[in-house]
Amino acid sequence: MKNCDQFRDMFEAYTLGALDAPERAALEAHLAISCPDCAKSIEEARWLVSQLHYLAPEATPSDMLKGRLMQSVREETRSAPRFVPPKSNIPFWMWAGVAALFLATIYSAWNAQRLTREIQRADQIAAAILQHRHELETQLEDAKREAAILVDPASVKIALASPAPQAPPLEAIWHSKLGIVVSGQKVPAPAGDRVLQLWLIPKTPGRKPIPSLTLRPDADGKFVLLVSNPPELMAATKALAITEEPPGGSPAPTTPPLWVGGVS
Ligand SMILES: [Zn+2]
Missing domain, CATH: 2.60.40 (Immunoglobulin-like)
Structure with missing residues (x-):
């Protein structure tokens, strides 16, 4: 039975190695029945996480997050010999928040680029229209002067x-x-x-x-x-x-x- 919905919010956390052992086991069991949808989502989550490094260099982990990470590592080291499944100290909602921040960062970077390109294109079009208008005005002035010369009795x-x-x-x-x-x-x-x-x-x-x-x-x-x-x-x-x-x-x-x- 495929119940992908329950894993939907776990892919980023899984990619970051931040799932609880039971959650990870459940997801891996689900992947083991070869679910192409979830495998694809995992790939996307991996890509997303890999992009953070390039797109959000300013998004350094807070001291609190660093502390949590260090604590998590220490606990894993300590608990490993007892073969107790390590329990992540980082709550899932925090990873969901971080993942949402990744998405927002990627989206806004992409959107800013797109808007910049559109502004450049609009500037070019506006400049071309102004140039064309100027040429038409010059032609009109010339045509008026030509007409004035041609019809003036003093010519x-x-x-x-x-x-x-x-x-x-x-x-x-x-x-x-x-x-x-x-x-x-x-x-x-x-x-x-x-x-x-x-x-x-x-x-x-x-x-x-x-x-x-x-x-x-x-x-x-x-x-x-x-x-x-x-x-x-x-x-x-x-x-x-x-x-x-x-x-x-x-x-x-x-x-x-x-x-x-x-x-x-
Ligand atoms: Zn699935």
Whole structure:
């Protein structure tokens, strides 16, 4: 007859060698009829007890518990020659309490790890959302400014012509305060990572071209470039030019202009 229930609370104590002799004998007799459930529980209890050392280094036995343990050992030594079954002095409820503490310690360590991981994941998601929001805001600001430049009656249209016959003409919309929108279609992409770079050519003779933004047309050869410049720079600009430059652009043009257009 299997009556596992009566052993249910004894596994940890058994693993720790803390059962009374009759209790131990009863449990071992039960295990001898090969009860896989209880054998499994014993294995789990062994694992649980072995984990305490790693998971709860601060959980040192109290002086009272140490005293009890020492007393128990001494009594066993003393009583051994008389072949009287040694009686553990540690009450079962104490071992049950210790086992419960093991479980609570393991659970809270595991739970703390899990919560830490979840917090990290939430932080990452929040950072990505904020980053995305910032990008959208920037795009929205750019789109608003582009729209304002395109619809403002004060804007001026500038045609950028190319000396190369195969290069399509580009268009720049110029607003003296809001900036410049340069756009193109069917523009051949520069080789490799090279880029197209916009230059502001100063009105003052002898002044060097002022480097502006770089771009690469998309797969269809389209691009829209928004340049926000301070009005005084806009007022000092005579012409726009576009050259092909290494990735990231150059401080001064390194190739002849592919497109040029005068600001009238
Ligand atoms: Zn059993």
